Amino acid sequence: MKDAAAAPDRDHPAANAGVDRRNFLWEALKASLGVPIALGVVRVPELCGMQAEAGEDAERIYGMGIDVRKCIGCGRCAQACKDENDVPDEPHFVNTWVERYVIRSDGEVSVDSPNGGIDGFPPLEEEGGTVRTFFVPKLCNHCEEAPCVQVCPVGATFITDDGAVLVDEEYCIGCGYCVQACPYGARWFDPVKHVARKCTFCYHRLARGKVPACVEVCPTSARMFGEVGHRANPLARFLRFNDIQVLKPHLNTKPKVFYANLDGEVR
Amino acid sequence: MPQQVTRLGIAFAVLAVVFLAVRQRLVPDTFGELGHYRAAAVDTIAAYPLQYAGHEECTLCHRPIAEKRGDSNHAGVSCEVCHGPAAGHVAAPGSVKPPAPRERGFCPLCHGYDASRPSGFPQIDPVAHNPTVPCMTCHDPHAPEPPVIPGACRACHGQIASQKAVSHHATLPCLTCHDAPDEHKSAPRAVRPGKPSARDFCGTCHAEDAVSPSHIPRVAISTHGEDYLCWQCHYPHHPEAD
Numbered sequence: 001m002k003d004a005a006a007a008p009d010r011d012h013p014a015a016n017a018g019v020d021r022r023n024f025l026w027e028a029l030k031a032s033l034g035v036p037i038a039l040g041v042v043r044v045p046e047l048c049g050m051q052a053e054a055g056e057d058a059e060r061i062y063g064m065g066i067d068v069r070k071c072i073g074c075g076r077c078a079q080a081c082k083d084e085n086d087v088p089d090e091p092h093f094v095n096t097w098v099e100r101y102v103i104r105s106d107g108e109v110s111v112d113s114p115n116g117g118i119d120g121f122p123p124l125e126e127e128g129g130t131v132r133t134f135f136v137p138k139l140c141n142h143c144e145e146a147p148c149v150q151v152c153p154v155g156a157t158f159i160t161d162d163g164a165v166l167v168d169e170e171y172c173i174g175c176g177y178c179v180q181a182c183p184y185g186a187r188w189f190d191p192v193k194h195v196a197r198k199c200t201f202c203y204h205r206l207a208r209g210k211v212p213a214c215v216e217v218c219p220t221s222a223r224m225f226g227e228v229g230h231r232a233n234p235l236a237r238f239l240r241f242n243d244i245q246v247l248k249p250h251l252n253t254k255p256k257v258f259y260a261n262l263d264g265e266v267r
Numbered sequence: 268m269p270q271q272v273t274r275l276g277i278a279f280a281v282l283a284v285v286f287l288a289v290r291q292r293l294v295p296d297t298f299g300e301l302g303h304y305r306a307a308a309v310d311t312i313a314a315y316p317l318q319y320a321g322h323e324e325c326t327l328c329h330r331p332i333a334e335k336r337g338d339s340n341h342a343g344v345s346c347e348v349c350h351g352p353a354a355g356h357v358a359a360p361g362s363v364k365p366p367a368p369r370e371r372g373f374c375p376l377c378h379g380y381d382a383s384r385p386s387g388f389p390q391i392d393p394v395a396h397n398p399t400v401p402c403m404t405c406h407d408p409h410a411p412e413p414p415v416i417p418g419a420c421r422a423c424h425g426q427i428a429s430q431k432a433v434s435h436h437a438t439l440p441c442l443t444c445h446d447a448p449d450e451h452k453s454a455p456r457a458v459r460p461g462k463p464s465a466r467d468f469c470g471t472c473h474a475e476d477a478v479s480p481s482h483i484p485r486v487a488i489s490t491h492g493e494d495y496l497c498w499q500c501h502y503p504h505h506p507e508a509d
Binding site for chain 2 (some may be wrong): 068083084102124134159166195200210220
């Protein structure tokens with residue numbers, strides 16, 4: 001016992017000097033945190049996770065439902081989106097588009113979307129060898145864990161309290177990281193404004209109490225819009241009455257665009 | 268106080284002031300108010316102008332036509348699907364008139380036959396279907412009906428009828444294969460129509476020795492497909508053959 005009691009003095013001479021190692025590290029940690037907080041670099045609420053809690057309490061989280069079996073591939077959604085959101089007319093610049101899947105008897109899967117489906121689709125070359133064929137509307141999935149938001153170096157793309165993923169066009173530096181990061185190919189680079197663009201869920205329409213333009217014009221009601229987590233709205237009903245899947249669930253991006261009757265070949 | 272501590276203190280103070288000044292210049296106003304972004308951007312985006320007014324706006328002035336459409340097969344088709352974005356028209360009804368597409372090319376965007384479309388959706392072949400006649404001649408876009416109101420089998424079995432209409436069996440009346448007693452119409456579940464039960468039935472057209480037009484595909488009806496019944500591999504309302 002005597003040896004054990006004497007050991008600290010021998011191994012930690014600093015203990016005798018009034019400042020032991022534990023106290024020194026604690027003071028250093030307080031100082032290293034205190035200076036940035038005092039300078040306003042790191043805000044205390046962020047450190048304590050208070051903002052994350054505020055997000056979970058949000059009243060509205062928007063989402064979209066798409067019934068693949070109802071889509072007739074007319075491309076009105078893609079056209080309406082271009083009209084509504086001032087998207088260049090050239091192909092490849094689309095916030096939402098319609099893909100045609102053709103699954104052939106030899107197992108080959110082909111996907112095409114000429115001009116986003118706006119002008120219709122050319123006839124299938126070899127209809128005889130087709131096992132299944134259908135249309136799938138695509139758009140930004142407004143992920144809860146959005147890779148595009150994580151990679152933005154300046155905070156120009158963000159998730160609002162309502163769950164919409166938006167781009168601050170005045171603040172975007174046009175580096176294009178987010179275009180690369182999106183696993184759904186939903187982002188594109190505006191050749192005129194030189195900023196990243198994407199679907200906004202027609203945020204300006206939501207602000208006026210209207211549904212997104214693509215939902216407004218869908219002639220077969222293949223698209224549903226509403227709030228996730230509230231029972232009395234079209235999306236909630238859609239989620240209750242259908243078997244629901246999301247695209248690329250293995251990436252854990254937690255999309256808020258929900259698909260019903262989705263074929264397993266859809267990527 | 269030791270001299271080096273004073274110097275270090277001054278250096279830190281200068282660095283801190285420079286840092287704060289640079290940060291003040293670089294970080295935009297409202298950045299960080301709601302999260303790691305400019306809070307003002309949300310208001311900017313929310314203030315973008317509308318192009319599509321929404322069908323509720325149309326109904327305010329065009330009630331009769333909206334009610335007519337609301338009771339029709341186009342009940343779910345919003346006005347601006349065909350008439351285009353109309354927010355400008357809502358703002359200035361007199362000077363801005365939305366277009367009304369009357370050419371034959373427009374309706375087939377939805378109603379032209381496409382193998383990828385859901386089979387029950389009404390579709391036509393735009394080349395063969397009354398060429399040169401505008402669709403509006405026979406179909407009112409605000410209350411579209413087939414020129415002949417579906418009666419008999421099609422009234423209830425619309426999806427099968429639509430599918431059969433684009434298949435090789437398009438010209439065959441339902442009664443070629445089914446016998447439907449009149450009572451089936453009044454008591455559809457109690458009195459069921461008949462279906463073929465044996466391979467020989469299909470053989471009346473498709474057997475090698477059948478008396479039927481020569482373009483109809485033929486098989487050796489007694490051996491083809493071994494023990495399976497014809498309709499276990501070929502869907503009679505949309506038959507396919509490799």
